[in-house]
Amino acid sequence: MINLVEYHHIDLYYQDQPVLKDICLTIPKNKTVAIVGQSGSGKSTLLKLTMQLLGKDAVVQNGRILFEGQELLSLNTHSWQSIRGREIGMIFQNASQYFDPRKKIKDQYLEILSKHFNMDKNTALETAQKQMRQVSLLSPDSVLGKYPFELSGGMAQRVAIAMALSLKPKLLLADEPTSALDVVSQKQILEEFRMIKEREEMTIMIVTHNMAVAQYLADYIAVMNHGGIVEFGTRDQIIYSPQHPYTKLLLEVTKKEEHYHG
Ligand SMILES: Nc1ncnc2c1ncn2[C@@H]1O[C@H](COP(=O)(O)OP(=O)(O)O)[C@@H](O)[C@H]1O
Ligand SMILES: [Mg+2]
Numbered sequence: 001m002i003n004l005v006e007y008h009h010i011d012l013y014y015q016d017q018p019v020l021k022d023i024c025l026t027i028p029k030n031k032t033v034a035i036v037g038q039s040g041s042g043k044s045t046l047l048k049l050t051m052q053l054l055g056k057d058a059v060v061q062n063g064r065i066l067f068e069g070q071e072l073l074s075l076n077t078h079s080w081q082s083i084r085g086r087e088i089g090m091i092f093q094n095a096s097q098y099f100d101p102r103k104k105i106k107d108q109y110l111e112i113l114s115k116h117f118n119m120d121k122n123t124a125l126e127t128a129q130k131q132m133r134q135v136s137l138l139s140p141d142s143v144l145g146k147y148p149f150e151l152s153g154g155m156a157q158r159v160a161i162a163m164a165l166s167l168k169p170k171l172l173l174a175d176e177p178t179s180a181l182d183v184v185s186q187k188q189i190l191e192e193f194r195m196i197k198e199r200e201e202m203t204i205m206i207v208t209h210n211m212a213v214a215q216y217l218a219d220y221i222a223v224m225n226h227g228g229i230v231e232f233g234t235r236d237q238i239i240y241s242p243q244h245p246y247t248k249l250l251l252e253v254t255k256k257e258e259h260y261h262g
Contacts, residue, residue, distance in 0.1 A: 010063035034214035037224030089169035154185030
């Protein structure tokens with residue numbers, strides 16, 4: 001089995017407070033890994049660190065992140081410009097964080113494509129339309145003509161997913177991509193992720209606080225608590241024979257809630 005990403009003993013602090021504690025995690029290529037844990041456990045910090053999106057107040061005291069064998073934490077700003085988006089894509093909880101409110105979707109979409117690919121405008125437009133249809137945006141031209149605020153949460157999240165996928169990243173990071181959506185849109189976006197997983201050769205790391213989401217989507221599950229990984233295993237190991245008390249607790253909570261039947 002080939003690994004795309006390896007986290008080695010990551011210790012990260014905010015103002016002398018440990019937020020990630022000795023994180024060791026291996027992400028196998030073309031698999032989906034769910035990172036599950038309650039709010040404040042450090043899930044977003046781990047994803048943002050992988051994308052080099054943390055502020056200067058986040059201090060990595062120790063550790064390495066290897067992406068295809070390349071050390072990410074020591075890369076300079078220039079190298080990051082060709083990796084962020086292109087090699088590693090990210091989808092956020094709230095797609096509006098991602099868009100420029102003053103520009104139509106079309107301008108933002110084509111800008112991203114022209115930044116990373118040497119494409120003429122027509123090819124870029126066709127690429128966008130095709131990718132949008134693949135995430136069930138069936139009238140791409142109408143969506144492209146809109147401003148971000150004119151889209152519903154679910155639509156905006158689909159556009160964000162299409163934009164990320166257009167760059168064909170090797171690694172797709174998704175930070176609670178359905179948490180801000182209504183229940184129906186949540187279900188639809190999760191189905192979209194499942195299709196992406198089946199269709200694309202892509203490694204996905206998805207952060208969620210919901211075990212049911214992990215069960216629905218993941219090949220492997222990492223359980224986080226208080227900045228550490230308490231348990232890692234295949235989906236079936238974690239769901240059907242959890243070892244750690246915290247994993248058992250999360251599974252109990254999920255059973256009680258039964259928000260989502262995947
Ligand atoms: N910019 C920041 N400055 C200080 N503390 C932060 C900052 N961002 C996150 N934290 C702290 O780090 C911990 C983990 O946060 P986060 O990674 O957002 O957790 P999660 O995504 O699992 O909810 C929390 O205790 C949070 O308060
Ligand atoms: Mg978070």
